[in-house]
Amino acid sequence: MNRLTSNLLRPSRWRYRPLPWVIPATLLATIDGLSPPWLHVCVVATFVVPLAWSYLPRRHMPLLMTSLLLAVVIPGLAPMIRSAAASAELIGDAGGPHETTWMSSIEGFGMERVWTILALLALWWFHYRLQDRRRRRLALRRSLQQRVFRRTQQVRRANRALRNEVIRRQETQHLLDQSESTFQALMERMQLQVSRKNRDGVVTYANEIYCRNLGRDLNEVIGSTDDDLFAPEIAQKYRSDDLRVMDSGQNVDQIEQHPTLDGKTGYAQVFKAPEYDRDGNCVGIQIIFWDVTRKYLGEMALRASEARKRALFDSAADAVVLLDAHGIVVEANPAATILFGDGMVGQRFEDIAMPLTGSIFGSPNFSARNRWAAIPRAARHELTIVRKDESEFESEVAVHTIPVGDEQGCAVIVRDVTLQKRAIETLRSAKAAAEAANRTKTEFMAGVSHELRTPLGGITGLIDLLSKTELTPRGHQYVQMIRQSAQSLSDVIEDILDFAAIEAGRVEIAPRPFDLHDCLNNAFKSLAVRAAEKPLQLILSIQPDTPRDVVGDPKRIRQVLINLIGNAIKFTPLGEVRVRLSLESDPDVAGSRPFFLIEVADTGVGIPTEKQRAVFSAFERGEVGTKRSFGGTGLGLSISDGLVRRMGGRIDLVSQPNVGSCFSCRLPLPIQSSSDPKDNHEDAPHQAQSSPPPLASDATAVIQTGVPNMDSAIEETVDFLGIKRLNLKDTPSLKQNGRITWIVRCSGPTSWQRWVDRTRDDIIWIQVVGVDTPRMGTRREIALNEPVTPDELIETLRFLWDPDDPDGTRRLSPPRLEETTTDRFDLSPAWSEDSTDPVTSAAPTEGHLLLVDDSEVNRLVIRQQLEQAGYAVTTAVDGQAAVGEATAGNFDCILMDLQMPKMDGTEATAEILKYFQKRKRTPPPIIALTAHVTAEHETICQNAGMSGFVTKPVDLSTLVATIRGLTDPDSVPDQESNADQQQSSQVEPPDTSAEDQTTSAAEQPDASQTNHDEGSIDIDTMKQRLMRHSAGSEEIAVSLCDAFLEEVPELLRRVDRHHRQGRFAELTRAAHTLKSCLRYVADNEDVRLAAELEHAAKEEQTTDAEHLDQLREVSQRWIDRVQMLKETLGANAS
Secondary structure (H helix, E strand, O other): OHHHHHHHHOHHHHOOOOHHHHHHHHHHHHHHHHOOHHHOHHHHHHHHHHHHHHHOOHHHHHHHHHHHHHHHHHHHHHHHHHHHHHHHHHHHHHOOOHHHHHHHHHHHHOHHHHHHHHHHHHHHHHHHHHHHHHHHHHHHHHHHHHHHHHHHHHHHHHHHHHHHHHHHHHHHHHHHHHHHHHHHHHHHHHOOEEEEEEOOOOEEEEOHHHHHHHOOOHHHHOOOOHHHHOOHHHHHHHHHHHHHHHHHOOOEEEEEEEEOOOOOEEEEEEEEEEEEOOOOOEEEEEEEEEEOHHHHHHHHHHHHHHHHHHHHHHHOOOEEEEEOOOOEEEEEOHHHHHHHOOOOOOOEHHHHEEEOOOHHHOOOOOOHHHHHHHOOEOOOEEEEEEEOOOOEEEEEEEEEEEEEOOEEEEEEEEEEOHHHHHHHHHHHHHHHHHHHHHHHHHHHHHHHHHHHHHHHHHHHHHHHHHHOOOOOHHHHHHHHHHHHHHHHHHHHHHHHHHHHHHHHOOOOOOOEEEEHHHHHHHHHHHOHHHHHOOOEEEEEEEOOOOOOEEEEOHHHHHHHHHHHHHHHHHOOOOEEEEEEEEEOOOOOOOOOOOEEEEEEEEOOOOOOHHHOOHHHOOOOOOOOOHHHHHOOOOOHHHHHHHHHHHOOOEEEEEEEOOOEEEEEEEEEOOEOOOOOHHHOOOOHHHOOOOOOOOOOOOOEEEEEOOOHHHHHHHHHHHHHHOOEEEOOOOHHHHHHOOOOEEEEEOOOOHHHHHHHHHOOOEEEEEEOOOOOOOOOOOOOEEEEEOOOOHHHHHHHHHHHOOOOOOOOOOOOOOOOOOHHHOOOOOOOOOOOOOOOOOOOOOOOOOEEEEEEOOOHHHHHHHHHHHHHOOEEEEEEOOHHHHHHHHHHOOOOEEEEEOOOOOOOHHHHHHHHHHHHHHOOOOOOOEEEEEOOOOHHHHHHHHHHOOOEEEEOOOOHHHHHHHHHHHHOHHHOOOHHHHHHHHHHHHHOOHHHOHHHHHHHHHOOOOHHHOOHHHHHHHHHHHHHHHHHHOOOOHHHHHHHHHHHHHHHHHHHHHHHHHHHHOOHHHHHHHHHHHHHHHHOOOOHHHHHHHHHHHHHHHOOOOOOHHHHHHHHHHHHHHHHHHHHHHHHHHHHHO
16 A cells, blocks of 8 residues: 555656546546535645646646546536426426526536636636747747857857967967077177067066176066166166157167166166057167276276366466477466466467576576476476566476477476565564564563552552551541552553563463462462352362372462462352362372363353354453453463463363353473472371371261252262261161261251251351351351362361360361451441441532432432432433423433333433434433443443443442533543443442342341341341442431332332233333332342343233242332331431
8 A cells, every 4th residue: 555655656657647637637526526515625626736737747737727627517517407407397397487497506506616617717827828938938048049059150160260370370479489589699699788678668578688787587577667677766767768769769879877786886888769560659669788887987087087187287376388399388277378478389488488597507508499498307496587578577487297299398387476575575574573573562561560560569558558547437448449459450460461471481480399289279268258249159179189299380370270260250140160170190200290180160151162262362252241241351361371381281171151161271290209308298288198187987977068069079078088978868877876077058958957956066167258157156166168178178077086086075166267358358338327428418519410210219319319419409200201301401411211101211312312402402411320231231322322321229439420420521530440430330230249249148048947136137238238329328218218118019019910911011111110129128039030020021921920929929028128127217216
């Protein structure tokens, strides 16, 4: 059964056979006919068709569907037939209606069979449509197959023709290969580099030599471009040349430069020609070239040599004439044409120029036709030459033999020395005159030296006598001023005489044994008082192993040191001056001359590079304005340089503007022999220290000066002594250590205050000359003045750490400032309370003055000073008021401030001068009153028509001298001295005097620790300053305080208001007036705040709030101090 079922279900058995499908349709009809109608077996026929569609071929489907249709229709018609027969019988029997019987027969057919029949018909139609499409598809396929067949035939014929063409081309290529081989062999035999490129620059052919020169294989070259084979710039050049040839169609034959394999430059002869196709189109370029480097370089060297010789020949200043063997001129250079005229070539040189008789023509065989040939060769001869126009000139002649063609010719070189001989004669005359003038000058300087020294000695003696008489305090001050002036005059005379002696070579160097350390110490110490005028630190360091006892001229060495150190102090407004002595080269044997190096460095104004050589010349300075600013004759460096050179040394300079300068003096000084009795010193400081003196084993020191270079100099000496050094930051070491020696500077940092105040250790104070040390009185304290010398420090430390005094119980009083240091400088105030007026205080008889200033303080001070000097003074608050007063009144002189509201001083001056010029009247002299001290502002005042220039704060004597010099020149005996005084006042205003500097230096750095005594010192200083500007009158000082207290707060309000509103012009005037007010009482640092604000406002630059707050705080502090001063003055008056 299973085999039957499997056989029946196997598609291979019945898939392509219609009978197995017809039999089921018959069975279906039989079953449908036998089964009841309600089973609807006929519907199954619709499911047979899709199943048969999957397996039965399409051509058998009509038979199947016909069978199914019959299988459905026949079983359905059988009941109808039976029903119709039955109905007929009924009709015949009963006589009923016919329609009713027919309808019943139809209903017996069944609606399911109707729908099945319709479905089978639809499937029949669908099958028909599919078959139609299939037929059309088959027809299309047959058509395509026919077209493919025809196209295949065509391809076969084309392939047959192509094979024939390939065979023909292969034969042609074989012929071409044979031809190319022949061409390649020809190219290789000719040793030419050949290449061919297409239109795009791709190499299509290259021979072996071309590839070998490129250092590449043929496969690498073929298909490459110039960019692949050469550097970018060379490839670009080659490509541009190729394009030019292909575009123009013209051949190129030239020498070109190209790189070689070894990186050198070679040259090649290049031939380039365009390549065309059959149609005449340019398809590429053919290139043939060969190396011509040797030939080209040889030709270029020959051309260069000829060009150089031609240039030398044409540019020679001497006349050069080439002659052949017969004396005919072959060639002449331009100088010969200028000397002898044109048209020389082809003529006999003897016909153009003839040398006159000389010692070289004394031979009896001499002939007039061979003078030039007879001149000896290879030597210069002085001859007189006569031209063909019979003019003569002095000359130097040299003749040299040279080949001219196949014969021996000569070259005649002639130099005109007429002017040279005249110059020699002139120099001889000038030398004789200079020697005579030098002798006259020497005699004159000797006479002047005697004539100047005699009265100067009398003046100095009279000053000493006068100082011992009974004089008023003001009289003593005048005597001191005379002494200073006499000393300055003596210094100038000495400089001039020394310079004259150096210039004349009459400087005498008197070597003798001396102590070099002491010489340097004394020279530097003597200038300490001069440095006390400025905020300077003086630092002296001596290398410990530097010998002391040398042989030299101590007077001249001291003179050099004074000049170098004095210049450093003079040209350093603030900072430090460092001097160091060291041994630059050690002597090999005793008595030789080692070089000692003395370095003088400062942080001053510096010298520009282009001026550094000039400063060693007489009367020269680094800048034009330095003479006006610092004074002096400008001879110091010139004298020092001359003395050092005279002693066999030299002075070197390293300087940078606004950074500082360093003068290095190298002196060869023999070391004094140990056998010299003078060398046997017993005192330690004067004995060269080869080993440190014995000290206590626990010697310890703390160094805090606040100046790094000073710390280094002291540390060098302390380390030499073997003293242990501690640092303030090392707090545990300070607490654990026993005795400590503190080396501190009075005006140094306050970081050491908390240790020094509570310690009982030894203190070594380093103080500025004239400044007292803050001694406690409960410990050993020693004061050393700047500069501290190593000898002083060694002696002091040896005393403090004496091994015989381990507990330090010995007492030592601090040294006082030597009397000699105060003789040359007066540190007392210019005005004292009991002094009298230097200018008569009688009724106004001197004249009527107009004072113009927008500051009430300035008007009050200057007016009262001038009134006490005997002048009647009218004041004006600004430029407009000044113009009105000047045009309405009659004044002998006008004192004009520059910066004022409404109208400044220069504008007011112009208006006043214009008014007097229109009325043809002589205007009164106008003197500028300004805080600006530069030459630029002085020039502005002169251009505006002002007659004088005085700086503020005003010095009364300078102002009175200027007024008298302009109103009554006869009353001023020495205009030049007054001018110098005024000039010095412009550079150093009264508020920067020695007195103020000393007072300022004495103040403690930390304001928070100022005690009551220090506050009283501030009041005393302010009182001294006000007294100087109040002519010594307390009543005027009180009035000045009232004006200050009234004006300064108002100025501060103006500054704040103008700063907020951005009104720079008004802010500039307010800051300027505030600066002028502060100058009368405040320190320079505080005044500088107002000056910086003025400068920023003038440049229209916004000032930060911090600067304004600082200025406001400083101004308020001085307001409080002035209020205290006013109360003090009022208490004194009561």
